[in-house]
Amino acid sequence: MSLFLSQSQPLSEQINTLAFVFQFLAAILVAAGMLGVAALIGQKGRKTKEKDIPYECGKDPIGPQNPRFSVKFYMVAMLFILFDIETIFFFAWAISYQDLLSQGIGALFVILFFLFLLGVGFVYEIQKKSLDWTQRG
Amino acid sequence: MNALFVLCSPECFLTLSALFLLLWQAIAKPNYKSVGILVLASYLISGVLLLPFVDNQGIYWNGLYVWDKMAVLWKVFFLITGFLVTYLSLESNSLITKGRAEFYTLPLLTTAGMALLASVRDFILLFVGLEIVTVSFYILVAFQKEFPSALEAGVKYLVIGALASSFLVMGIAFVFGITGSTQFDEVARFAQNNPVSTPLVLGLIFVLVGLGFKASAVPFHVWTPDVYQGASTPITSYLAVGSKAAGFVVLLRVLNLPFYDQSFQKHWIPLIVLMALLSVILGNLAAIPQRNIKRMLGYSSISHGGFLLMGLSAHNTIGCAAVIYYFFAYLVAIFAAFLVVILLEKNQPSGISIKDFNGLYQKNGLLAWSMAFAMISLAGLPPLMGFFGKLMVFLAAWESGQHLLVIVGALCAAAGLYYYIGVVRAMFWAEPETVQRIVLSPATKVLLWILSIGSILLGFYAEPVIKLVGAVLS
Numbered sequence: 001m002s003l004f005l006s007q008s009q010p011l012s013e014q015i016n017t018l019a020f021v022f023q024f025l026a027a028i029l030v031a032a033g034m035l036g037v038a039a040l041i042g043q044k045g046r047k048t049k050e051k052d053i054p055y056e057c058g059k060d061p062i063g064p065q066n067p068r069f070s071v072k073f074y075m076v077a078m079l080f081i082l083f084d085i086e087t088i089f090f091f092a093w094a095i096s097y098q099d100l101l102s103q104g105i106g107a108l109f110v111i112l113f114f115l116f117l118l119g120v121g122f123v124y125e126i127q128k129k130s131l132d133w134t135q136r137g
Numbered sequence: 138m139n140a141l142f143v144l145c146s147p148e149c150f151l152t153l154s155a156l157f158l159l160l161w162q163a164i165a166k167p168n169y170k171s172v173g174i175l176v177l178a179s180y181l182i183s184g185v186l187l188l189p190f191v192d193n194q195g196i197y198w199n200g201l202y203v204w205d206k207m208a209v210l211w212k213v214f215f216l217i218t219g220f221l222v223t224y225l226s227l228e229s230n231s232l233i234t235k236g237r238a239e240f241y242t243l244p245l246l247t248t249a250g251m252a253l254l255a256s257v258r259d260f261i262l263l264f265v266g267l268e269i270v271t272v273s274f275y276i277l278v279a280f281q282k283e284f285p286s287a288l289e290a291g292v293k294y295l296v297i298g299a300l301a302s303s304f305l306v307m308g309i310a311f312v313f314g315i316t317g318s319t320q321f322d323e324v325a326r327f328a329q330n331n332p333v334s335t336p337l338v339l340g341l342i343f344v345l346v347g348l349g350f351k352a353s354a355v356p357f358h359v360w361t362p363d364v365y366q367g368a369s370t371p372i373t374s375y376l377a378v379g380s381k382a383a384g385f386v387v388l389l390r391v392l393n394l395p396f397y398d399q400s401f402q403k404h405w406i407p408l409i410v411l412m413a414l415l416s417v418i419l420g421n422l423a424a425i426p427q428r429n430i431k432r433m434l435g436y437s438s439i440s441h442g443g444f445l446l447m448g449l450s451a452h453n454t455i456g457c458a459a460v461i462y463y464f465f466a467y468l469v470a471i472f473a474a475f476l477v478v479i480l481l482e483k484n485q486p487s488g489i490s491i492k493d494f495n496g497l498y499q500k501n502g503l504l505a506w507s508m509a510f511a512m513i514s515l516a517g518l519p520p521l522m523g524f525f526g527k528l529m530v531f532l533a534a535w536e537s538g539q540h541l542l543v544i545v546g547a548l549c550a551a552a553g554l555y556y557y558i559g560v561v562r563a564m565f566w567a568e569p570e571t572v573q574r575i576v577l578s579p580a581t582k583v584l585l586w587i588l589s590i591g592s593i594l595l596g597f598y599a600e601p602v603i604k605l606v607g608a609v610l611s
Contacts, residue, residue: 016315020336120156127163 075130086118142193145186146204147212147252151219154179155245162238172238173227176245180220187212196258200320203258206609207461211255211386214464218379219248221472225371228581229479240280244375247273251383257390260309260319267305267351270383271298274376278368290367297350297360305347311340312395324395333400341396345408348391351384354446355415358439362423365435370482373431374475377438378468385445385464389457392449402452409450410542416443417549424556428490430478433556434471437515440553441467444530447546451533458606459529462599466514466522466592473511473588477504480575494560496569504575505564507585514592516557517550522592525599 045051054061093111100107125131143149158179162172187209196203222244250269257263275298279291313319315337316327328337349357365373396405420440427433441463448460481497481504482489498505514523527550535543577585595602 017334017336117156120160124159124163 072133079125079130082121083118086114089114142190145190147183147187147216148249150183150186151179151245151249151252154183155242155249158238158242158245162242167238169238169241170227173223173241176223176241177220177227179245180216180223180248184213184216187216200322201259201262203256205256207389208256210461210606210609211382212252214382214468215248215251215255215379218251218375218382218468219244221468222371222375222379224580224584225374225472225476225479228476229369229371229483237280240277243273243277247277247375247379251379251386254383255386257387258321258394260312260321260324260395263387263391264302264306264309267347267383267387268302270380271302271351274298274372274380277372277375278364280372281369284367286367287369288367290364293360293367294364297357301347301350301357304343304350308340308343308345308347311336311343315340321390321394325397328395328398328401333398333404338401338404341401341405342408344391345405348384348388349412352381352388352442352446353384353416353439354412354442355419355439356412358416358419358442361439362427362432362435365438366429366432370431370475370479373434374471377434377471377475378464381438381442381445382464382468385449385460388449389460392452393457406450406452409446410539413443413446413450414542414545416440416446417546418443421549421553424553427556428492430489430491430494430560433491434474437553437556438471440549441515444527444546444550447534447539447542448530450539450542451537453533453537454607454610455529455536456533457610458603459526459533461606461610462529462603463526465595465602466526469588469592469595470511470514470521470523473507473585473592474515476581476585476588477508477511480504480577480581491560491563494563495567496572497564499569499572501575501577503577503582503585507589508564509561510589510592512557512560514596516554518554520593520596522596522599525596525603529603 054065090111093107097107144153154176158172158175161167162169190204191209193204223241226241226244247270250266250273253269254263254266257266275291275295278294279287281287309319312324315334316324318324318327346357350360353361365376368376392405392409396402417440420436420438420443424433424436424440427436445460445463448456448463450456451459478489481493494508497508510521514521517523517527519525531543531546534546
């Protein structure tokens with residue numbers, strides 16, 4: 001503890017440092033506690049071969065257990081997230097728009113530029129046929 | 138800060154031209170080579186647009202962004218880097234899949250990110266700039282997805298890069314949590330008026346870890362050899378010069394402003410010294426047994442990172458000037474070396490070994506001499522640029538009392554001679570399997586001449602250059 005608490009620091013500083021130490025301790029305790037307590041007092045389930053196979057309505061599964069997904073799924077998910085995040089930026093802008101307008105019209109141009117960036121991305125995406133499911137790759 | 142200034146700054150101009158080129162090539166589907174030539178042109182135009190604003194001084198956007206002499210110098214450095222990388226990409230176009238002009242436009246955005254990093258004055262902007270650079274490198278490294286080696290390099294770079302970024306963000310969070318600000322001046326002011334507490338030091342260390350990854354300093358270097366070997370050669374040269382310089386420009390900014398206070402220095406100087414020591418030892422010794430030239434240059438890049446950190450450990454103006462001069466020497470030598478590698482590897486995507494240099498002098502004298510100058514400059518023999526870079530770095534470190542570091546560094550530099558001279562020996566004294574003349578295009582010849590003569594001339598006239606850099610810093 002002496003590493004963290006030196007006499008030269010003011011009391012409030014010491015409390016700050018202590019809180020920091022406690023945060024670390026709490027994080028470790030919670031993580032270790034969950035695993036440890038579960039291992040100590042939790043009931044061990046019986047482990048059989050049947051329990052380890054994926055559940056498919058009572059029938060034994062057929063074919064490969066982890067089929068390959070088309071990379072298209074990831075592509076669409078990624079593009080979705082990109083254009084989804086855009087909304088978050090718009091929220092922050094829309095809330096403070098009234099205040100910003102009092103400082104001049106600049107706030108409008110900023111968001112228009114942002115929109116332009118997205119627009120370029122969108123045109124690029126369409127032109128490259130990234131959303132075309134029949135396209136290979 | 139007027140609109141013209143914003144538009145003419147390299148960050149903005151390069152981003153706009155990248156957007157324009159992306160749209161143009163998506164809609165009009167031009168020949169991918171013409172996109173590359175337009176990219177070269179936009180680097181040149183950006184350099185010209187920079188000229189009227191060289192003397193500007195100021196801190197903009199509530200202390201987010203600084204425009205000073207050092208920022209301009211680094212922006213010019215990054216523009217030169219971007220230009221040469223694109224030229225190298227055009228030279229090695231046989232390896233790039235047809236119709237993939239993004240390979241040329243993406244470095245524009247990377248360079249824009251680097252130019253942004255040259256003038257950061259806030260940790261948030263630092264993170265954004267570093268991510269622009271790193272994320273575009275993830276794509277560029279894995280760009281030749283036909284080759285498993287490139288994919289391997291891409292995945293390794295992604296995983297380790299993500300880890301390093303998370304360290305950086307955690308460090309920034311600690312700094313913000315303690316000082317209540319992410320702005321460099323505010324952090325510096327806090328450190329002057331308050332005692333430095335343990336969490337703040339932890340924040341400093343985490344930031345150093347994140348930047349050590351970019352600079353490929355030793356405990357954080359593991360990705361370097363594999364990624365350098367797997368990435369396509371122009372991108373390897375970009376990683377060696379651009380990415381490393383991005384790390385160092387941020388280190389220069391961070392260590393000279395928010396973490397400049399004495400109470401910080403007593404924590405980071407030993408860490409930087411340790412990183413430098415390990416880098417020079419491991420980089421130079423591990424490069425000796427390498428037979429693949431790109432892998433060898435990867436280890437050599439680690440050792441150069443060590444020498445540069447030596448300059449930083451001096452924590453004074455001479456040290457910082459030495460770092461900047463060293464980087465210009467490194468740029469000239471590395472691009473000359475990689476241009477030769479690209480011209481030789483035309484038909485071998487997996488990278489070439491030292492054996493492929495056998496008898497290069499008989500095939501093409503200019504290539505052999507350029508490579509020889511590059512190697513000698515990297516090894517640090519007089520009178521080339523690399524020698525004065527090393528000398529300056531050693532002097533700065535010696536003056537600040539890092540005697541052990543300088544002695545070990547000099548010994549390692551001597552050990553490094555062995556593998557650099559090995560390439561020269563292969564080119565001039567080994568017999569080639571077949572003597573087949575290599576024909577160069579006029580532009581490539583001119584570029585090789587410029588790089589070779591530049592490394593000699595700037596070596597002989599090192600003093601004015603270093604004085605200029607020193608004036609920029611003060």
